[in-house]
Amino acid sequence: MVKMGTVWDRTIEVLNGRTGMIAPIALLGMLLPSVIRDGYVAFAAPGTMSFALIGSILAIGTLIAMLWSQLAIVAIATDPATDAASARRDAGARVLPALGITVLITLVAALLVVPPMIVLIQSGFDFTAAANGRSAQMTPPSAGVAGFIALYSLAYLLVAIWIGARLVLLNPVILNERLGIGAIRRSVQLTRGLTWRIIGVLILFAIVMLVSTWAAQSVTGIVFRLALGADGIGTATFLSGVAATIVTTAFTALAAVFTAQLYVATREKHAVP
Template identity: 30%
Template sequence: MTTMSIGKAWEEAVAFVAREASLLFPVALLFVALPGLILQEMTPPELAAWFADPKADTIPAMPPGFAVAMLLTIILIWFGSLALFALALRPGISVGEALRLSFARLPVLIGTALVIAGALVVAVTMAILLGVVLSLASKPLGATMGLLLGFGGAILVFFASVRFVLLNPVVIDGRTGVVESLRAAWQLTRGHFWRLLGFLFLVMILSAIASAAAQAVVGVLGGLVAGPEGARLAGSIAGALVSTVIQVYMLVMLARLYRQAVAA
């Protein structure tokens, strides 16, 4: 099996982004950064506080309008991500063509998400039923098994998220349906789990540090000009912009890794 080269993917991504920045960044800003920023501004304070420090016993009520806005934001970001992958995988394609292709393949991506979510719901339901049955026999046994099942479920979700990391390029680059796309994405990452995990971990750390630094610096400047509210808004915008830049490079790198996996 050919080993994925993160270094080669990085070199190709840097060259591609430098060449096609005028196509990539407007799409990323309009369909990835802007929807996320708008949703962030719409988030009720108590819900934002819970997202920062989630506790199972103090889940705040989610306004119906916010739930709809969150769903639309997710779909818009998926749409933008597919368009970015189309631009990265098909050199010479126009932005209009990439957006049309993304719109055509978006139902498949939504279908894969529903299948994965359905599988998780079934697994969680079975785990809860097993925990209830064991609790009827022995409460300590049921509690222990509940902790083990919860830990195992978290590991399973984490593992699946890495194995399906090439799902978006599979969907946008092919003509297959939901099940075939899931199968292809799973096959392409076989034997590359740890390499992909390391790559995603580095991107996550880099994005968190860079976004936090930009948010802090620009937030201070915004506070000097427009007070606390200006500091918060300026910091949020700066953090979103930096995060979007890093995400563009990550998506282009994933496109190059996808090409390596297909060639192998």
């Protein structure tokens, strides 16, 4: 039986012994690309074709870099014999399959958002007015439409949490078992019987990360606004965002180590005859 307490203890052991290997990868693959992307969005002139094009390239590059760094951290955390160089190589070899599966899952999630949007369009909902902040001029949807949207949104959230728990081992499987689309089925297989425990961990992790990120951004935002004055609000907002990204990077690296150890534990469980 897989115990989350044991997985967490093993995660701490990995962090205690291999943080020196993990930290540079997290800084290079998670923090730096995110800061560059956010800096461009914060200081470049919006509303132009070049802004949209460069912004899209940076967003895609950031996603690829983050997938690569997560895979590298998983490699380091899965096998004590793995060094940083081999972890980077293994991650580079598997980043494209990870990207493909990420895009596939994102497309499916986006398609599942379409039905309520169609219902809203048919009910006469004005998306343009809503985007421009003119909600006061809009006719509210009927009770039936509002009820459908509420129930659909709740069901979507619950299903997303459940699927997220079953696919939490995607990266370790993609990296260690060299699977492509089959990694989805393998992750579901490995997490069988652990869904509710994984959901509990995910919810707790999300709460702690959101609170920590909010606190870091709020406190540093106040400090930077006081230091830079009214003329530096944009810069202060960007710098507070960097502080939040540092916190998010730490939690993302922690999550990668945890999922690697959870993968090791579930693989051991399924290997027992």
